[in-house]
Amino acid sequence: MNVIVGLEIHCQLDTKTKLFCGCSTDYRTDGPNTHVCPVCLGLPGSLPVLNRKAVEYALRVAKALHCTVPEESVFARKNYFYPDLDKGFQITQYDKPLAVSGYLDIEGDEGEKRVRITRVHMEEDPGRLVHKGGTDRPRYSLVDYNRAGIPLIEIVTEPDLRSPKEARRFLNKLRATLEYLGVFDSEKEGSLRVDANISIEGSERVEIKNITSYKGVEKALTFEVTRQKNALRRGQKIVRETRHFVEARGVTTSARSKEMEQDYRYFPEPDLCPLRVADWVDGIVLPELPDARRQRFMDQYGLSLIHARTLTGDLRLAEFYEKVAGTDPALAATWVADTLLGELNYRDMSISSVPPDVFSGLLSLVRARVITDRNGVDVLRVLLDELKEKGTCESPEACVERLGLRALPADSAGGDDPVTKAAREALAENPRAVEDYQNGRKEALNFLVGQVMRKTRGCAKPADVNRVLVSLLGKGA
Amino acid sequence: MAEGTLTFSPDDRYNAFLRTVSPARYGEGRLSGVPVAVKDNISTAGIETTCGSRILSGYVPPYDATVITLLKKAGAAIVGKTNMDEFGMGSTTENSAFGPTKNPRDETRVPGGSSGGSAAAVAAGLVPLALGTDTGGSIRCPAAFCGIVGLKPTYGRVSRYGLVAYANSLEQIGPMAADVAHVSLLMSVIAGHDPKDSTSLDAPYAHTPSPDIRGTRIGVPEEFFGEGVDPRVASVVWDAISLLERKGAEIVTCRMPSMAYALAAYYVTCMSEASSNLARYDGVRYGPPADVRKPWHEAFQERRREGFGLEVRRRIMIGTFSLSSGYYGKYYAKAQAARQNVRKDFRRLFAEVDVIAGPTMPTVAFRFGEKSDPLSMYLSDILTVPANLAGIPAISVPCGKVEGLPVGLQIMGRWLEDERVIDVAYAYEQGANP
Amino acid sequence: MQNGKIGARLKRIIRLHELPSCPASWHNGYKRQRGGYLFSYASGHSRKDVEGMITERDVEHIGMLADIAILREELGEFTASFNRILEYFDILDQVTGDETDEDVAVNVFREDEVVPSLPPDDVLSNAKETEDGFFRAPRVM
Ligand SMILES: [Zn+2]
Secondary structure, rough: OEEEEEEEEEEOOOOEEEOOOOEOOOEEEEEOOOOOOOOOOOHHHHOOEEHHHHHHHHHHHHHHOOOOOOOOEEEEEEOOOOOOOOOEEEEEHHHHHEEEEEEEEEOOOOEEEEEEEEEEEEEEEOEEEEEEEEOOOOEEEEEEEEOOOOOEEEEHHHHHHHHHHHHHHHHHHHHHHHHHHOOOOOOOOOOOEEEEEEEEEEOEEEEEEEEEHHHHHHHHHHHHHHHHHHHHOOOOOOOOOOEEEEEEEEEEOOOHHHHOOOOOOEEEOOOOOEEEHHHHHHOOOOOOOOHHHHHHHHHHHOHHHHHHHHHHHHHHHHHHHHHHHHOOOOHHHHHHHHHHHHHHHHHOOHHHOHHHHHHHHHHHHHHHHOOOHHHHHHHHHHHHHHHHHHHHOOOHHHHHHHOOOOOOOOOOOOOOOHHHHOOOOOOOOHHHHHHHHHHHOHHHHHHHHHHHHHOOEEEEEEEEHHHHHHHHHHHHO | OOOEEEEEEEOOOOOOEEEEEOEEEOOOOOOOEEEEEEEEOEOOOOEEEOOOOOHOOOOOOOOOOOOHHHHHHHHOEEEEEEOHHHHOOOOOOOOOOOOOEEEEOOOOOOOOOOHHHHHHHHHHHOEEEEEEEEOOOOOHHHHHHHOOOOOOOOOEEEOOOOEOOOOOOOOOEEEEEEOOHHHHHHHHHHHHHOOOOOOOOOOOOOOOOOOOOOOOOEEHHHHHHHHOHHHHHHHHHHHHHHHHHHHHOOOEEEOOOOHHHHHHHHHHHHHHHHHHHHHHOOOOOOOOOOOOOOOOOHHHHHHHHHOOOHHHHHHHHHHHHHHHOOOOOOHHHHHHHHHHHHHHHHHHOOEEEEEEEEEEEOOOOOEEOOOOOOOHHHOOOOHHHHHHHHHOEEEEEEEEOOOOEEEEEEEEOOOOOOOOOOOOHHHHHHHHHH | EEEEOOHHHHHHHHHHHHOOOOOOOHHHHHHHHHHHHHHHHHEEOOOOOOOOOOHHHHHHHHHHOOOOOHHHHHHHHHHHHHHHHHHHHHHHHHHOOOOOOOOOOOOOOEOOOOOOOOOOOHHHHOOEEOOOOOEEEEEEO
């Protein structure tokens, strides 16, 4: 049973002002209805005027997705009644979109894969509704039009994706591409929304509307695959319908059939002029995109494909890596890709909350063996906790000193260094292990190493401990 | 004159005004201290703007339309908002939610519409200047019926910013006054480019009317004198055209085949656009509120039934129908094709003639209730809608009377040749009233 | 295009509006309406009975599509006027040519520069139902 998935992705373009008026798009920290004017409030008599930057941004996307930009594109009104729609219609593009027929290469389930892009068009975001009076039966809605008129691009793919995981990978790659282009900020809440079409080969298609997170897409699709496969196994038919994804419960629920019967009565927006911007495309110089940067990371820093892919999969991460790569790109790659990302994920933090100089400082300490790798991880955890709590943190050196995690010396001639002392103690306290070792059971050494590490609170370098223990055991102490 | 205020307390026996402003402030400038009446579909900051509709009663715009800003800059005193057919939908001003306006020339008759209040205010001598709006003749029709002058400018020449939309692709704000010189003066204040209106043209108007029309070629389409045009009106208009010939113009008869479907194209277009434009009146942000205890669609449907008059609801519904899937091709798309044919007809004619002349309206002002059948009212717009479909300038200037009621001579000009249209109207006016 | 002296032309034109067969086919719908046959179809016919006729049920459906409530007593008048008007619109079936407008303006923009938004008082001043800076609207679910 083959799974067939197509996506419609709505992304907010990161312009300073809205699509059709001069209101600031920087509304997220302000109160409701503080970023509105006659135009985005739909006051009678107001008229839209198109933001040139939004068109430039959309064309960058079109070019990066290898789309064709037709000679002329036209804005249209999509008519439907909803209180978040200030004018009773949404200005969008319909039969003459900005760009068509592109593609994006992704890492698919079976290697490199080309996902075809049907179209890219521009439209305005509606306002935001808050339902009052409980979730089951709201008594009324509250409306905030700050979001109304934020520029969106809608990117529509062909049904080329074959699994929820592929859909997730596509989204990640698309997000990275848009961020590299400098037209999108994935960290802004609600900046991306996805509608997904999914079917099991040979069955009807189901549309899942308004998924608002990257993880949500994979979850919603996974739920849907299971639901549809189970239904088919039971001999039921899949009905063509629209479903909503309930993020909190991780399930999709059927939307009322009324929504499917919508007749949007599209017609050209008489208050805006057609766009003839095909000739702008040649003038657009695209920045380095994820694939190119991945190759460069491999060439320039000697990274593995996996590290390079991970580190270039997110613009901020890639930039962070380049800032900390410094003298030891391999060490930095391991620490960023394998350690830092996991710790950030665990704390639900973003890479932008980590000052690169702090992390570089930590790397230097590790590299100079001032702290052990293990204590390096501990220091990192402490610093991240501080950052999460206060937004700032102490220097890695200060943290090491405060916690007394400086690596211990183990090379004094007289054998009175802390590592040798700890090793002597460990041997004295564990005669059985010593005996086992001397009887040829080499794994007893691992136990003894562990004992020494515990006594030195991880501040001994594992190599030192090994060397000292072997030497002491050899002397038959 | 310096800045100041003036008292405006007209004897509004014709119900020309929905509300007046007194004392009205004015500033320095070309129109310093001149009272100007403004049609109630033009947004005025701090002054209620209802479009003659219950659905907007109590709505006070927080901003001025661009034309109002320009008027204020020129020193004019905005003295009141004039009555109109609800949202401009009508040719009689009987469709106002706040009662009809009477024609000052004959109180048993309508003033025409939809800018009937502005026309009546000027005709009754209450104000020297007024702003109207013209979607399919809404300036020219009441100008003709009330015996004043009204200009529908080239589409884009006057900013629509702040004009409450009825049919965006067709409508223009324009000047109305008792004579051509005043219309020209008001036009010079309100015309010009506005970055807030994407369809605005960079074509300011700074013209002084000239009565010299020697050598001007005037085309007269046969269709403007076809069936449905009162022969007495036709005769008066022909006399006026003859006067222009005596003044040195050359008269050329011609044909405009696209007139066959121009009216249908016009009504499909304006109803379609209106069905979308009027969707915003949900009572959430302005206007009488929807009942928040009811579910959205129920509350919204009720709000619209109560708030809109019969003709507005009729046009919204037919417009909705003509845009709906399965009918778009038959109605909206065909109407746009027809519209292009009208443009082509004008382009062809204007290669040969400088202006086109004919009657403004097929008849004189109707009696109240005479056009209660909507289609028969629509049909009376046949001579004015072509100019809106093509976006060209057109003026109505009084050219005589039939049974004591004014008749309007309509002059249409090439795109952006509002000046020439003004000159021909001025030449007639000067010739007829030496 | 015809040129000539005014007297001859005047005669020609007067003849034009004396003859009802002049080319003004725009009044076709008008003529039919005056014939009164639009009222000859009794209500109760479905659209299939009389091709192209709008029934009261159609009008109710259009009302739904347009989100406008229609009172029972208004239905008859709306149905009758819709039929007259839409029949008049049938003349558009004769139109040939396409809808593309060759000389329309293109590429009108504003720059991406912030303009102050409305003061909060002005935003809410026309709304009757507000709460904590929000507008209040009927529930949508
Ligand atoms: Zn705004």
